[in-house]
Amino acid sequence: MNTLTNKHIVIGITGGIAAYKSADLTRRLIEAGADVRIVMTHAATQFVTAMTFQALSGHPVFFDNSDSQSQAGDTAGMKHIELARWADAIIIAPASANTIAKLAHGRADNLLTTLCLASEAIKCFAPAMNRVMWDDLSTQANCRTLVNKNWRQLGPATGLQACGETGEGRMLEVSDILSALEQCFKSGVLQGLNLVITAGPTYEAIDPVRYIGNRSSGRMGYAIAEAARDAGANVTLISGPSHLAVPQALSFVAVESAEEMKRAVLSSLDHCHIFISTAAVSDYRVAHIATQKIKKTQDNLSLQLTKNDDIIAIVASQKTRPYVVGFAAETENVIENAKQKLQRKNLDMIVANDVSKPDTNAANTDSAVIKPDIGFNSEYNALHVFWTRHIQNTPIKNSSSPGEPYGEQHFEVARKSQLAVQLISLIAEQYTDNKTQHEQNTA
Structure with a gap:
């Protein structure tokens, strides 16, 4: 009905x-x-x-x-x-x-x-x-x-x-x-569950004025946080710098660097049921941050970068881990890269989206509505979701296609707010199935 x-x-x-x-x-x-x-x-x-x-x-x-x-x-x-x-x-x-x-x-x-x-x-x-x-x-x-x-x-x-x-x-x-x-009018599919969600970019300081950043707006993560809240979850949103309004009726933590985000995430994992990492976390940071603004005195400037810790991999490796959902914003080989990330980082679910090109499929659906490039800084997105199942942190093999994800679903181009509702529904469904499977196999 x-x-x-x-x-x-x-x-x-x-x-x-x-x-x-x-x-x-x-x-x-x-x-x-x-x-x-x-x-x-x-x-x-x-x-x-x-x-x-x-x-x-x-x-x-x-x-x-x-x-x-x-x-x-x-x-x-x-x-x-x-x-x-x-x-x-x-x-x-x-x-x-x-x-x-x-x-x-x-x-x-x-x-x-x-x-x-x-x-x-x-x-x-x-x-x-x-x-x-x-x-x-x-x-x-x-x-x-x-x-x-x-x-x-x-x-x-x-x-x-x-x-x-x-x-x-x-x-x-x-x-x-x-x-x-x-x-x-839907009953809260996440009623009473605790979710930690990361969103937005991270900034890595070069000096007091400049930083290394990325184009993430945080729109998808904020939309997911609101959808999870509306589905009855207790939400902690950990966000890098963003111009978006802070969503109401949830716990909000503002961070800037990848290191700050890591600390905020790890301190929020107690009693966390589902962790959703939508943030575009910087892979590298500047090894030595200048204490004063760097002057333009040379034709060339070299920065030594050092790798940041992989936040989602750390969460996924926890002995008593939450259900872990990652995002893969890709510009090429979107599907294959997402599948590899799902397995390599031992995630429960991966959400892939192509941020390299405009949404050509939806260009003619409504001539009065602007449908800009999907992905970063857009109201629109298209998602391809893959998931697996775990028992005691060990992935269950796909019986029909060993080595492949347990399941997948494609979400056509839509507004991020609409996709967020659909994605939260899928996450709730898979979380429940995974939990049931775990209980049956450990009974």
């Missing part, structure tokens, strides 16, 4: 050109078996009509008038309380900057904001606005406030906007919103 079957969903529609997408969201939710009610702000009615949503949902549409408690064809009062009690989830899509600001500050000046204040249902919002409005510090602060109040933020996406500009601020695609809502 679909997780949305028989669920009571309120869609809140605010003013914005993206309101037309809410019609498709309504249709898709009903097809998934949900019972849907629509609440529109006055501004929303300037973009789409209540009649459209009444026809799609099969129910009268609630909207605002002077007393904020009207319904198309019905003047019954106290609708905000009735809807608040009825709803299993409220999704505001699109969520305008104005409505986000109202909700962040607890205002209840229309039916939608009053309903949200009165409801204990799952609450989600899908921002949609001009890129400059989205980037404004007030908007960002308001979104953080909502997330801190246990709202789930869905998007926005990057792409061509109705104003003709290009940037972040597009409402998330309906399929992505639907996936997020489905996830809201």
Whole structure:
């Protein structure tokens, strides 16, 4: 049964050109078996009509008038309380900057904001606005406030906007919103488990000004941390330098160098069930860091580098080790390199992605949506996952193909937030299977 079957969903529609997408969201939710009610702000009615949503949902549409408690064809009062009690989830899509600001500050000046204040249902919002409005510090602060109040933020996406500009601020695609809502109703597949996740790059100092680094943004690791948190896990996120906002409701440790990350990881392993290493850890560090800025006095400069410890290999070699998931960002021989890393480092799972080329496969799926290069500094990725199974740290052979991974799965190009949810589901499944296999063989 679909997780949305028989669920009571309120869609809140605010003013914005993206309101037309809410019609498709309504249709898709009903097809998934949900019972849907629509609440529109006055501004929303300037973009789409209540009649459209009444026809799609099969129910009268609630909207605002002077007393904020009207319904198309019905003047019954106290609708905000009735809807608040009825709803299993409220999704505001699109969520305008104005409505986000109202909700962040607890205002209840229309039916939608009053309903949200009165409801204990799952609450989600899908921002949609001009890129400059989205980037404004007030908007960002308001979104953080909502997330801190246990709202789930869905998007926005990057792409061509109705104003003709290009940037972040597009409402998330309906399929992505639907996936997020489905996830809201899934029981926590990692409920009560302790996860340690590394993300981002590491910087190795050359002198007080310069460093050796890499192009990792941390996006994939942060998305996985949020997906694990939403799946019920107790998450510790250890991150190298990143411009990304720190996810809420998890333990966060900021580090800079590979050595700092190693120390943070090893000190976090007590009671850890699953370790996921998405960080792009520097393989080498400068042997002798200059205490003062190096001056440009010579035509050539040589740096002596020394190898950093392999953090994931250290974790995988522990006698009482967690379930260990590694990442392989490759530019060539992606599959073979990932398989070799899985075996060489004695991992339970490896997640491979090609960071060398743009996503040519998805170029024509939606001409309005920008789908940049997959991998580093992109909202998109494509993953190929391989896994094995262990008993007492010894890999179980693949009976059909000895020497090959026990299993594999490919995830097509999608937003990293969406891939993270799928990957966490797979990790939870394989962790449980591995644990069951271990218990059966040691009984």
